[in-house]
Amino acid sequence: MNIPKSKIKDYSLAFIGLAVVISLIAFVDDKASVRRCKNIDIELIDNNDQYYISTEDIEKHVTRNGNEPLRGMLLADIDLSTLEKRVKEIRQIEHCEAYGDLKGNIHIKAKPYIPYARVISSNGKDQYIDEEGRYFPLSKLHTERVLLLTGSYFNKQPDLTSEDEHLMKLVHTIRNDDFWNAQMAQLDMDRSGNIKFVPVLGDHIIEFGAPTNIEAKLNKLKVYYKQIMPVKGWDKFSTVKIQYKNQVVCE
Incomplete structure (x- = not known):
C-alpha cells in the first residue's frame, strides 16, 4: 500500500512533536528531582483570628x-504525607494539607480546632471542646472566653461526642446566641445530668435541670431577665428555677 507523501510528512511531524513533549516531560521530571526546598509556607485557616x-x-x-x-532538601525526598501526619500529631490541629510548587516551596495549610467551651476538670487538667464535643488541649498563646463546664459529670467523660447530644445542643444554643453567650459564665452538671448555670451578672444560681426543652426554658429565663429582674433587682433572689413546666420559681 502506497502512503501519500503528505501523510508521511504529517506522521513524521506528529512523531517529532510527541518526542519533543516526552523529552520536555523527562527534562521537567529531571529538574524536579534535583530541585531543593527553598521555603516553608505555613498557613492557619478558618481560625477565627x-x-x-x-x-x-x-x-x-x-x-x-x-x-x-526541610529547607535545602531535595523535593523528591520530602514525603508530603509524612508532613501532614506530623502536623496532625499536634492536638490543637483538626486538619492539614501539604503540597509543593514549581518554585521549590512547601506549603502547609493547617486548620486548628475552635473552642466552644472549656471543661474544668477536678484533676486540674483543663481542656477545650470543639463544636462536635471533642477535647483538645489549651493553648499557651491564647485563652478564649468561652462557657466553662464544671461538675462531676465531666470527670467520667472521655469526650462529649457520642452520648451527649442534648448537652451539646445546649452548649451550641448558648454560644450562638449573643444574649446568652454574654450572660452565661458557667454550666455545672452533676452525675445525674442536672444543670445549674452561674451567670456573669448577679449573685443568683439558675437551676436548669436536664438539658431538655432547651428553648422553652431559655424563653422563660429571658422573661425573668427582661421583666422581673428590672423590677425586683439583680440581687433580690439567690436561686431561679426554670426546670418546671410553664413556671419560673424564684427564691
Whole structure:
C-alpha cells in the first residue's frame, strides 16, 4: 500500500512533536528531582483570628525542633504525607494539607480546632471542646472566653461526642446566641445530668435541670431577665428555677 507523501510528512511531524513533549516531560521530571526546598509556607485557616498555636510551633514540630530541616532538601525526598501526619500529631490541629510548587516551596495549610467551651476538670487538667464535643488541649498563646463546664459529670467523660447530644445542643444554643453567650459564665452538671448555670451578672444560681426543652426554658429565663429582674433587682433572689413546666420559681 502506497502512503501519500503528505501523510508521511504529517506522521513524521506528529512523531517529532510527541518526542519533543516526552523529552520536555523527562527534562521537567529531571529538574524536579534535583530541585531543593527553598521555603516553608505555613498557613492557619478558618481560625477565627484566634491563634491557639503559631506557625512557628508547627514548623518546629514538623522539623523535630530543627533537627530534621526541610529547607535545602531535595523535593523528591520530602514525603508530603509524612508532613501532614506530623502536623496532625499536634492536638490543637483538626486538619492539614501539604503540597509543593514549581518554585521549590512547601506549603502547609493547617486548620486548628475552635473552642466552644472549656471543661474544668477536678484533676486540674483543663481542656477545650470543639463544636462536635471533642477535647483538645489549651493553648499557651491564647485563652478564649468561652462557657466553662464544671461538675462531676465531666470527670467520667472521655469526650462529649457520642452520648451527649442534648448537652451539646445546649452548649451550641448558648454560644450562638449573643444574649446568652454574654450572660452565661458557667454550666455545672452533676452525675445525674442536672444543670445549674452561674451567670456573669448577679449573685443568683439558675437551676436548669436536664438539658431538655432547651428553648422553652431559655424563653422563660429571658422573661425573668427582661421583666422581673428590672423590677425586683439583680440581687433580690439567690436561686431561679426554670426546670418546671410553664413556671419560673424564684427564691
